[in-house]
Amino acid sequence: MRALALKSAVFELTRGDEAAAELLIALPVDEMTHAVLAQHNIVTSLQVRIGVMLPHMTDLEEFGYELDDYTSRCYAAGWGTPNPRYWVGTAEAKRRLITLSDAYTGAGIHDLGRRHDFTFGAGELLAA
DSSP states (O other), X not given: OHHHHHHHHHHHHTTSOHHHHOOOOOHHHHHHHHHHHTOHHHHHHHHXXXXXXXXXXXXXXXXXXXXXXXXXXXXXXXXXXXXXXXXXXXXXXXXXXXXXXXHHHHTTEEGGGTEEOOOOOHHHHHHO
């Protein structure tokens, strides 16, 4: 929510510039932002109630967040130092994704959950 608040502030200060409001945020934080924004009815009613747009342009996303960049300095001005557990730099985020991908691949899941090797034939279900 704080990342969305920062994006909203930039959106307001730039008179609706969605590209400017698409701040570089840490990958784990971006994933949670998507989860929040997927709750369409809640987000829509929240925006109406508080009178603030919560912009997020997935097609403009770039994953280049680094510690002490513009976004983290804005965050720190509002709430203090971003939690390093979630606000990780790009290199660490990529390292974590590789670790996760390797674990998934071992279980037959590929492309970070976008494909799998599972088969669901009727014979397999009956044998189980």
